[in-house]
Amino acid sequence: MDITVNILLTIATAATPLLIAAIGELVVERSGVLNLGVEGMMIMGAVGGFGATYLTGSPWIGLLAAIAMGAMFSLLFAVMTLSLATNQVATGLSLTLLGLGLSGMMGTSFVGQPGERLPNLDIPGLTEIPVVGRLLFGQDPIFYISIALTAAVMWFLFKTRTGLTLRSIGDSHTSAHALGIKVIRYRYLAVIFGGACAGLAGGHLSLVYTPQWVENMSAGRGWIALALVVFASWRPWRVLAGAYIFGAVWIGQLHAQAFGIPVPSQFLSSLPYLATVVVLVLISRNKRLTMMNTPASLGQPFVPDR
């Protein structure tokens, strides 16, 4: 029983950074902006989080630093693509390259230093309940944030006027502009929110997942988050499902490899990607729903004619 709980806990830990980064990117893309810099913002969050913790001794300050770092880094992308109308794909890619390089440089003195882990939740009386206690009341704080964030984004996008406005901008920025909606301002806020989420996801890596600094420690998770958003057809609950399927198969194949199953390890390592794509494609079969949820102006720079 304990093994099962432990496996479930590791799955949640593996899925949380993907979920947070993908939910942030989902909001960005719903506003019609494609930010391919998730990986870069994530690693900046990781180094920022670790660095602040290292300098102050408080992982909570580290958590805030990770968020701030991601948001600041995304601001760079926002200025380039929104104010200067550069190509979003090229700018996003360079943001990732810049983030990977810059974080490596900033983190040279952190390599090999012991980190401090964010403490798990511990509610006397509740956390000790067998099985469910640790699953529900004994995880790291970012896990709870990720679930709350998903629910909040769902509510925001589909139940509020501001969310409706954001979706409309993603559907057609020219129509939105013609209605007098401030397209660029909304997109700035969305991009910064996405950056903050990616930074938080990075913070999870260096403050919870493996509380230390290793260069390139995001290891492609930003790209997986990006893919999750598309395969989830821009729907928050599907992103949640996708992140957890990925996490589950990921942990599963690790155990399988450790168990010595006679299957090439490369195949096992590719399983999480394969499984996630298959499942998300299957649940996105409804062409009509997918069309409705795809932001039609995704990736197009908006320059109002004057």
Added chain:
Amino acid sequence: MSANQDGTNLLEVRGLTKIFGTLTACDHIDLDIARGEIHALLGENGAGKSTLVKMLFGSLEPNAGEIFWNGQAVRISSPGVAKKLGIGMVFQHFSLFEALTAAENIALSLDDGSPISSIAAKARALSFSYGLPLDPESLVGDLSVGERQRIEIIRCLLQTPQLIILDEPTSVLTPQEADKLFETLERLRSEGKSILYISHRLEEVKRICDRATVLRHGKVVGHCNPREETASSLARMMVGNEVQAVVRAPVEGIDKAQPLLEIRNLSRQPATPFSIPLKGINLNVRAGEVIGIAGVAGNGQGEFFESVSGEVLQQDAASVRIRGKDSGSLTITGRRLLGAAFVPEERLGHGAAPRMKLSENLLLSRHATDGKAFVGSGGMVKSAAIQAASQRIIEAMDVRKSAPDPEAAALSGGNLQKFIVGRELDRRPSVMVVNQPTWGVDAGAAAHIRQALIELSRSGSAVLVISQDLDELFEISDAIAVMHNGELSKPIPIAEATFEKVGLLMGGAEPGHAEHTLETA
């Protein structure tokens, strides 16, 4: 005429100017709009009407000139400012969000924080009171163009504007739908609202407008009372000279002529969730005749053209037959080799490659059919022959251009269309299929294109014209069929066709078809 209670006009425009590069789209425009009038803004395509209203609505910034609202000088820097002043606009190319519902679309333009459910109720009530029934829950992507326009109008009315700008509102409506719109406009006028009505349809301007301002080449060329003018005197003001009338000689014994284009039970599944399926279309076009296909935009005409031209191949090869041969599974080139020619609706991107020269565009569409003339041994392009042919077309169609062999995108829409139609006519095709032959083309060029199509048919070719412009179809067709919701009616011989008859078919009221059930919402 512009007098009212306090002596000021609702809107006054003085010397408004907008320059794009070397083109002066609007040149010192003066315009007065009084309270409670329907004011027409007349002009040909490219006369500067759209540019002017975009400046009034804040989506373009003028280079010079002043705007006075209720006597106060104002700067309309964005559509948001225009809305606050009380200016509402119904766009020609709609500004709706396809993936959202009607109610959500309406909610987006309202600034108060009222919940979407209450907006739905409000929109429903208002739409019924104006006789424009609307289902707030329906998805815009599923609606017909006429229904979408209702949403635009309702959305505009919910903001209680003082001035409503309508840009070519009837171009997408059936005659009956247009009548309904006119009733709404008259009612709005009686409530004291002002309307700026942009159109190039003279009959409807004469019918509902109190005053008119006529634009030509970006300048105001006259003000008039349209009720005191005739359609031809208005046209003269717009165009600057007389427009040549199109002549269509009647044809004899057409029934015995052999059909050159046969469509047999053509069906197609919708390619995207918002496109129209084609349902069992049958049609014969014989040598020597012009058949017109009427219909409100978005009823499957685009899908039909794609299937006939070969942009999309048919499963059933016999569903399209060109000169007696099954062609449904042939590519565009294969169909061209059988003697067919096609002019698609979109000039840039489909009809011509925008960044390539006219002569290169000629080669692109005709290298297969005129291979020997244009391409020499070893695949070398014969530039001189292409230049000569392109020159011949330019002269035959009177294409006006700025350089000897300009890029396609450098031509104005009308001139490019003349070149594209001319390029196909130059081959003397035995089957010609044209989608929207004169969309966005000025009256002079349109008459030229129409006459050329009639002459092609009289020389023994089969001509099929798809158009939203009913006047055009009545001018050139020997019979008119109507497309509605992916189905095609039987062609009505032109002698029996009336606007009313065709209009009813456009609305879907064909005997034997189920009544259109839109109004149940």
